[in-house]
C-alpha cells in the first residue's frame with residue numbers, strides 16, 4: 001500500500017515539475033479537446049501520416065547503415081556487402097531502408113493526389129501544397145541519390161542516364177550535370193557528392209519543409225470537403241483525436257510496418273555486381289519506378305521535333321508540366337468558378353493515367 005502511494009506521488013511530482021515549467025497540462029487539455037471531423041476517417045487522410053512514419057523509418061535505418069557504410073569508390077560496394085553478409089541483421093536493415101524508401105515515395109504520391117482531388121490546396125492552404133511539393137521533389141531526390149550509394153553496376157549506369165537527362169536542361173543543364181557528377185563523368189567524385197546530398201543536404205532541407213508543412217496543418221486543421229461544408233452544423237459529427245483518431249492512425253502504422261517487414265524479410269534487397277566505369281552498359285538499364293514514366297516517354301520521342309532535339313523537347317515538356325503541377329493553387333484560383341472543379345478532376349485523371357501508362361510501358365519494354 002505504502003509503495004503504490006509513493007509511486008503515484010512520484011509520478012505526480014514529475015508531472016507537476018514539468019507542468020510548472022512547460023505548462024504541459026495546457027497541451028494535454030488541448031489534445032483532450034482536439035477533435036477530428038468525421039470525414040477524416042476515410043483512408044485518404046492517413047497517407048500524410050504514413051509518409052511521415054516511413055520518413056522516420058528512413059532516418060533510423062539510415063543512421064544504422066551509416067555505422068558501416070563507406071562513401072568512397074573503392075570501399076562503398078565492399079561496405080554494403082559487409083553490411084549484408086557480416087553485420088548481424090545488416091541485410092535486414094538495408095532491406096528495410098530500401099523497401100521503406102519505395103513505400104514512402106508511393107505514400108507521398110497517393111497523399112499528393114488525394115489532397116489534390118479533395119482540393120486541400122485551396123485557400124488558405126496554398127503554402128501547405130507548396131511545402132508539400134518541395135517534400136515530393138526531395139523524396140524523389142533521396143531515391144535518386146541513395147540508389148548510387150551501393151556503387152553497383154545497375155545504379156552506376158542508371159545514374160549516368162539520369163544525369164545525362166539533367167544535362168539536357170537548356171542553359172543551366174551542363175552546369176547542373178557537372179554539379180551533380182563532380183566532373184564530366186560519373187566517378188568516385190559523384191559518389192561522394194551523392195553521399196553528401198543523401199545524408200546531409202536533403203535531410204536538412206526535408207526537415208525544414210516537413211516542419212513548415214506540419215505547422216501549417218496544425219494551424220489550419222484539415223480542409224473540409226465540399227459536401228461536408230454543405231451539411232447543417234447539427235450533422236457535422238466529429239471524433240476525439242485522443243484516443244479514437246490517434247489509435248486508428250497507430251493501427252494503420254502497425255499495418256504499414258508489418259507490410260514493410262514482410263517485404264524486407266521475404267524479398268531482401270539485392271546488391272548485384274560492383275560498378276566498373278570501363279564496362280559497357282548492361283541491357284535493360286532503367287531508373288527507379290518513380291522516374292520510369294519520364295524515362296520511357298523520352299525514349300519514344302523522335303530525334304527532332306520541329307527544330308528542337310527530341311530529348312530537349314521531352315525535358316522541356318516535363319519541366320513545364322512539373323511547374324504547372326507545382327503551382328496548382330495559383331492557376332486553380334484563376335480558373336472560372338463554373339469550370340474549376342471539372343478542370344481539376346480532368347487534369348488530375350489525365351496525369352494519373354499518363355504516369356500509369358508510361359510506367360507500365362517502362363517495366364514491359366526494358
Ligand code: HEM
Nearest residue numbers: 045048049051052112115120128129132133135136222223
Ligand atoms: C513526406 C512527405 C509528406 C508528408 C510527411 C506529409 C504529411 C502530411 C500530413 C500528416 C497531413 C495531414 C493529414 C493528411 O491529410 O494526411 C498533410 C496534409 C496536407 N499535405 Fe502533406 N505530406 C507530405 C507530402 C505532401 C505533398 C507531396 C503534397 C502536395 C504536393 C502535400 C500537400 C498537403 C496538403 C495540401 C495538405 C492539407 C490537406 C487538407 O487540409 O485537407 N503533402 N500532409
